[in-house]
Amino acid sequence: MTSTLLSLANIEKRFGELRAVNGVSLDIRENEFFALLGASGSGKTTLLRMLAGFDMPSSGHILLDGHDISQVPPNHRPVNLMFQSYALFPHMTVAQNIAYGLEMEKLPRTEINERVDEMLSTIQLTHLAERKPEQLSGGQRQRVALGRALVKRPRLLLLDEPLGALDKKLRGEMQLELKHIQNTFGITFIVVTHDQEEALVMADRIAILKDGELLQCGSPHEIYEYPVNRFAADFIGVMNFLPARVDSGALRAVNGSRIAAPLPADLKPGDNALAAVRPERLRLGVADADNCLNGRISAMAYHGLDLHLHLETPVSPHPVMVRLTADAAEGHPFSVGEEVSVGWSARDTRVFTA
């Protein structure tokens, strides 16, 4: 296994009464593509600013390569930040923006020029080297911001919503490109995003923040398949929640029907619980399924690759979402108001404390 590059030990940041970051401990590995995921105001930028050195933690320690850098000013950290607003220097050309960080290292001019040229071709902006930021498109500015930080070859590159300002198609392309660049440069990336899909696509590991606290940290697969609680489950992807109650070793839905699912040990008889199942785990027909459910279609949405059904059911106050692949939906001319039966297996059911 690769070694730990960055260790956060019980980091806390208070703004007056508000705890913007609250007791976060994390280990980030060498060469990792790490995503910080959280809703707006969950403390992502605050955490990143402490890593870059613009804010000091109220308490806790930041260790980089084993050294405490909590009090080191930003210009003495081998860490670079790509700003959410890009923060390009408007009075400098693209090439000058990229060269700036190298000039600060007092490198010889020839080496600076070489590395700037190299970076310009990496970010495919060689032809725009002499332009000012105001003469660039949003996507091009984003590349300059990336190149400007990357050219310094930091130990750790922080990216605050790097793709936030791009349109959807460009985002998709850039997600792959960022990953590719991270791979070739072998630099550890911490990317902040509030787009869970983006985090799943790009990251080796994901940390979910909620109200300044770390909810869960793990691989995309772990995060998606084994959320630790209902907030984590709700945050990633779409999840159907069925209110339930523990009743002598079994889980019962609000209408009394049994829900087959692995029960966590900490749930005792009489406890309220939530059974959760992903829309794509629900299948048409009930023949061999552990769980089954009848419902009436209240809405349908066709997405090309798949078909989404909203079912009104006796077990949940909210519509139950079903996601059928084009293959599975083949030959079923569904219509709103129609009664359908869906089933799913116990394995695919997660149970959380309500």
Next chain:
Amino acid sequence: MTDRKPVYLMTPALAWLTAFMVVPCLLILALAFFRRGIYGGIVYEFTLSNIALVFDPLYARIFLKSAGIAGLAATIAVVIGYAAAYAIASMPRKRQPILLFFAVLPFWSNYLVRTYAWIVLLNREGLIVSLARAVGFDGDLPQMLYTETAVVIGLVYNYLPFVILACYAPLSRLNPEIHEASRDLGASEWTTFRRVTLPMTVPGIATGFVFVFVLSIGNFVTPALLGGGQFQMIGNLIYDQFLTANDWPFGAALSMFLIAIMMGLLTLQTFASEKASGQQRAEVSDD
């Protein structure tokens, strides 16, 4: 498609300026091309001698000296004013308006009163001398009032608020993340100032400088009061031509040159800030 802007709303202002400012000025300037009567007054006979006289070493020297004093005053005002504006812009947003208010407060008092106040300060028996005596200094103090230094001090003091306002505008508009980006890329505070903050706020500095320069070079009150009777700047010279020497044509010729210098500088400054505002726009759209 035509771009309908309410241009007509400018008509009253334009008419006012043309009727009561441009036309009288042009009439006065036209006098520069006529001869002066022997006992004053104007003889309507075309001549270029007034214009030529402006280049007489005697008057050219006064022009140069005025420019020197105005340049010095503008430079000092820009250094002090920029530092003040920088400090104000670094304060918490909430406190900035009140600090600005105090910075420009002297501006609301009468120009003459402010200048007389300096006479009280710089006098032989003035406050500064008394203060020096009070702290036990009993050596010889240099003459302060009625010197070039006093004039420069007066000019700097009077026009400082302009510079603070002119420099504060671009400083307060800077995106703080640009400053942080520079630090993040390895620059110290000082390098960040030199390579990022200062170049991005040059338009404010230029505006402040040109304002102080233009207002100073034509000023006649401050040189008269703080420079003493025999101290002459170009403003005093013009004043004398119109009010004492009764040589309106020569006064008009001098005025023409002064106005030409001012217009040239203001035009340069307008172009410079035009160019820079493009950069500012780019930065704003980054947010």
